[in-house]
Amino acid sequence: MNQERVRATYLVETPYSLERAAATIAGEQSTGTFTSVPGETDELKAKYGAIVEHIEQLAEVDIPSLPGAKPPAGHDGKYRQGRVTVSFPLHNFGPSIPNLLAAVAGNLYELQELSGLRLLDLDLPQSFTTRYPGPKFGIAGTRKLTGVYDRPILGTIIKPSIGLSTEQLSELVKKLALAGMDFIKDDELNANPPCAPLEQKVKAVMEAVERAADATGKKLMYAFNITGDIDELRRNHDLVVKSGGTCVMVSILSVGLSGLAYLNQYSEVPIHGHRNQWGMLTRSPLLGIEFTAYQKLCRLAGADHLHVNGFNSKFYESNESVLRSIQACTSPLLGGYHSMPVISSMQWAGTAPVTYEATRSVDVMHLAGGGMLAHPDGPAAGFESMKLGWEAAVQGFSLDSYAKQHPPLQRAIEKYGRG
Amino acid sequence: MNQERVRATYLVETPYSLERAAATIAGEQSTGTFTSVPGETDELKAKYGAIVEHIEQLAEVDIPSLPGAKPPAGHDGKYRQGRVTVSFPLHNFGPSIPNLLAAVAGNLYELQELSGLRLLDLDLPQSFTTRYPGPKFGIAGTRKLTGVYDRPILGTIIKPSIGLSTEQLSELVKKLALAGMDFIKDDELNANPPCAPLEQKVKAVMEAVERAADATGKKLMYAFNITGDIDELRRNHDLVVKSGGTCVMVSILSVGLSGLAYLNQYSEVPIHGHRNQWGMLTRSPLLGIEFTAYQKLCRLAGADHLHVNGFNSKFYESNESVLRSIQACTSPLLGGYHSMPVISSMQWAGTAPVTYEATRSVDVMHLAGGGMLAHPDGPAAGFESMKLGWEAAVQGFSLDSYAKQHPPLQRAIEKYGRG
Numbered sequence: 001m002n003q004e005r006v007r008a009t010y011l012v013e014t015p016y017s018l019e020r021a022a023a024t025i026a027g028e029q030s031t032g033t034f035t036s037v038p039g040e041t042d043e044l045k046a047k048y049g050a051i052v053e054h055i056e057q058l059a060e061v062d063i064p065s066l067p068g069a070k071p072p073a074g075h076d077g078k079y080r081q082g083r084v085t086v087s088f089p090l091h092n093f094g095p096s097i098p099n100l101l102a103a104v105a106g107n108l109y110e111l112q113e114l115s116g117l118r119l120l121d122l123d124l125p126q127s128f129t130t131r132y133p134g135p136k137f138g139i140a141g142t143r144k145l146t147g148v149y150d151r152p153i154l155g156t157i158i159k160p161s162i163g164l165s166t167e168q169l170s171e172l173v174k175k176l177a178l179a180g181m182d183f184i185k186d187d188e189l190n191a192n193p194p195c196a197p198l199e200q201k202v203k204a205v206m207e208a209v210e211r212a213a214d215a216t217g218k219k220l221m222y223a224f225n226i227t228g229d230i231d232e233l234r235r236n237h238d239l240v241v242k243s244g245g246t247c248v249m250v251s252i253l254s255v256g257l258s259g260l261a262y263l264n265q266y267s268e269v270p271i272h273g274h275r276n277q278w279g280m281l282t283r284s285p286l287l288g289i290e291f292t293a294y295q296k297l298c299r300l301a302g303a304d305h306l307h308v309n310g311f312n313s314k315f316y317e318s319n320e321s322v323l324r325s326i327q328a329c330t331s332p333l334l335g336g337y338h339s340m341p342v343i344s345s346m347q348w349a350g351t352a353p354v355t356y357e358a359t360r361s362v363d364v365m366h367l368a369g370g371g372m373l374a375h376p377d378g379p380a381a382g383f384e385s386m387k388l389g390w391e392a393a394v395q396g397f398s399l400d401s402y403a404k405q406h407p408p409l410q411r412a413i414e415k416y417g418r419g
Numbered sequence: 420m421n422q423e424r425v426r427a428t429y430l431v432e433t434p435y436s437l438e439r440a441a442a443t444i445a446g447e448q449s450t451g452t453f454t455s456v457p458g459e460t461d462e463l464k465a466k467y468g469a470i471v472e473h474i475e476q477l478a479e480v481d482i483p484s485l486p487g488a489k490p491p492a493g494h495d496g497k498y499r500q501g502r503v504t505v506s507f508p509l510h511n512f513g514p515s516i517p518n519l520l521a522a523v524a525g526n527l528y529e530l531q532e533l534s535g536l537r538l539l540d541l542d543l544p545q546s547f548t549t550r551y552p553g554p555k556f557g558i559a560g561t562r563k564l565t566g567v568y569d570r571p572i573l574g575t576i577i578k579p580s581i582g583l584s585t586e587q588l589s590e591l592v593k594k595l596a597l598a599g600m601d602f603i604k605d606d607e608l609n610a611n612p613p614c615a616p617l618e619q620k621v622k623a624v625m626e627a628v629e630r631a632a633d634a635t636g637k638k639l640m641y642a643f644n645i646t647g648d649i650d651e652l653r654r655n656h657d658l659v660v661k662s663g664g665t666c667v668m669v670s671i672l673s674v675g676l677s678g679l680a681y682l683n684q685y686s687e688v689p690i691h692g693h694r695n696q697w698g699m700l701t702r703s704p705l706l707g708i709e710f711t712a713y714q715k716l717c718r719l720a721g722a723d724h725l726h727v728n729g730f731n732s733k734f735y736e737s738n739e740s741v742l743r744s745i746q747a748c749t750s751p752l753l754g755g756y757h758s759m760p761v762i763s764s765m766q767w768a769g770t771a772p773v774t775y776e777a778t779r780s781v782d783v784m785h786l787a788g789g790g791m792l793a794h795p796d797g798p799a800a801g802f803e804s805m806k807l808g809w810e811a812a813v814q815g816f817s818l819d820s821y822a823k824q825h826p827p828l829q830r831a832i833e834k835y836g837r838g
Contacts, residue, residue, distance in 0.1 A: 029608065030581060037578045037793045039587060048582035048614070066702050068735025091614040092581050098646050098673035102607045102695050107764075109698025110734040131648075159456040162449060162511050163467035168458060188521045189448065195467070195510040227517050229550075230649060230681035254517035256675020262649035276521050279528025283485050284703035315529040316487025345526075374456045 013116030116286030155183030264302025535705025574602025683721025
């Protein structure tokens, strides 16, 4: 029998002792139920039971983070927080992401012994590599396809998200491609809507991309949003590839990790993984999942690119948390599985320095929607300003001083830097 | 152009005015971004923009429910809660569950204008029926397959969840089937693990079921947990059906709503929808999704049975919330799509009266794991005690008085009723 184990680390809050809470977690998610049943022998428990590996006490609080916990009789009014690591025998579920989730998450979030539970990290055994080959392109493959090696891959998001005619879209893409842009993505709101069917969009966009490539010698990567039901994923992917497209995008939480892994079985171009809806799994500090854990599953399932928000974004997330996400995506996982972190949301040239200062890396995709398209001198100048922002950051110049010699950057600062 | 709209109702909390927050939600999820871009014309907004339909003020609070909201300058320290309804043109995404999610949830949970957001309900237009045919069996089909018409479908969950040998499992199932049990399900922790491959399990269980049916004339419904990656779903389903099985189970959040809809395209038996992991989407009161909204998507995607927790369960959820979930599952949706609510978690004969008193309905599946299998006189007596509990409830007898004439119920009360 396979002796590999999965280790799951949780942030726990409980009106019980941490030891009791940890034991409940381990029991609930392996051999136990609320009452002993015939057959739950010591031998069975030893072979199949989850084990509490480690408990680290953290704070005590007076107010429970989540509702519905039922304190024990004689409760002292304290809710104990701690970091708990539990290990599960892999042979209970096998190297299967869907069944892993039932084990490491399952019913835990609803237990009345807990007033908070957050999955912080997952340590997965090597067997997962046999089932999930992971990203086929990642950072290196994306650089090769775009021909961009020495700086971040810079791109934009089609805005307005929805409502552009095929002709307007085609014109916009052509203009951006002629300006030398590296990458464009559909908005996550725009996949294959009745008002702009994917088939028409792919045709119009790829014509613009190819014609611009003839002129510039550089082929822009366009991430077509192929999000849809399972059978549509394949149809949409094939449509993009047959038309010469070099990237497909999915909303991971829309198609599920299973849908992503399914797409990755036959995909021939990088998969751009968008994480919209993610906030609902993570914004409550003592609930859900930390991105550190979730991104491992996205990488296993095959996301070549993975959205991580951006520094100084329009979202609630702190820069520290964004940095952790970026570093997580490129950290070792089972000997590989690097995804390219995608930075977006209220980005413009001026967010390059803060990003580089924190990450000291150019192995990111940096996307600006309005921050490029609404540049006062047009999208091409917007793209130029982003390149300049990164040049300044990498060379250690202040943005303002660099802008003095570089009008597109100066104009970007005037537009976006006075907010 | 299609004029159908989707209406989404949210519970919102914001340091801004509710009007401003509602407008941000509508803009972010349709034509807007953080800055105006060329092309976002009034005509485009009129055709593709989301519309704020209704705002209802609720409480004001001093402490934000979620972290990361950025109050405006001169903020009065108050966070306003309200119910906001926004409508989206269907032609922005079409009748597609994955793309609907990107629109009605999307990035909203992360906006710094909000300190809380919960999707309360969804009003979907008729077009969804053309894409999603929904449950093929539902309540009526499940009753027909089990032959149980005048009371809840009573069943158990295999416990210990994991670790029984094929022989032990087969013996247990045979004993329960001979006792006349209606329904058994695999635990959500036990799908197709290396330690007990589904193929062996299906063979052993169906042999026991068929042999018992030969003796009793009644064929027990066994919900095999076929949760797995997308390609496994079909293989596993076909294995069950070929072996004479009459039900398959999936963890909906493991396979995703897309995975469920995919399975429903070819399934030939009822789909038992387990909602483990659901707590992480719903336990924080001002985050995530209310089950009222989520169950509609599960029904569209084809869940014939849908878990709703149970009264007086081991979970944090209140009985009122469980009742709302039960009623939601059988409420009209686009002219049909009824799912059978599945009540479970720490259930036993004694939870029948409270369930019936609240629901006044026997159109439920009532499952007891330990509450049946750990009955002092064995699982058959456990099943008998559940039937007796419902008889007492429906006929209006108190449990204790009914137990005086019915030893299996008396013994259940002695075991489970003194907690």
